[in-house]
Amino acid sequence: MESWNQTSADVVRSHAASGVNKRIDERVERCVRYMAQQDRKEISPYLNKLEREWDVGRAAMVVGSVATVVGLWWGRRPGSRWRVLSGVAAGLMLQQGVFGFGPLAELVRAVGGVRTRREIDLEKFALKALRGDFERIPKNDGGPLARANAALVAAQS
Incomplete structure (x- = not known):
């Protein structure tokens, strides 16, 4: 899952080393994949944590x-x-x-x-999509990885 983060308008991200961006993207992917396997009620406390992240x-x-x-x-x-x-x-x-x-x-x-505010927001929107706040994410089709991928793509649009 390499192409989901297309935040070219993010000036900090565009000036950062690609290794740093990759490390941050991988952390987001791990989190979204983990949350895709959890109950919906587990997502809300983590979203509250993201709201407070600097x-x-x-x-x-x-x-x-x-x-x-x-x-x-x-x-x-x-x-x-x-x-x-x-x-x-x-x-x-x-x-x-x-x-x-x-x-x-x-x-x-x-x-x-x-992370940049845009990167934090992308993770928040992906998790909100997994929680069911949006209609684009399949409920049970394709398993947690497919749901995580769909959530990350939906967060970009």
Whole structure:
């Protein structure tokens, strides 16, 4: 199941290493396949968890803010070079805000596997399809793998 995630409009995804994208896609596929084998009532708590999941933009802003505060705190003495960290972090956050991607996003995505909002939403819609919120997904035809594939494709449309 390699071609279901066609999120070409996702700027962070398009700038990320293909290995990172593949790892994230495989994690989503495993989850959807697992949920396809569970009762419908098991899906709702996981959907609630996805609602609270941080996306890569939010995580990058937090990392940048922490680096800025740390640089200011450690650089409070005259002549300290730690203030440079604050300036660099602020510049990286500006880049993230203006362009929607940057080294901070790449860092939290590569290290933490943090997903974009679009990727999180794709998983949510696939799980909602499995739960029966949409009509396109076969109820019992083809087994859990066929249902998982149909849910991932439906989430894209």
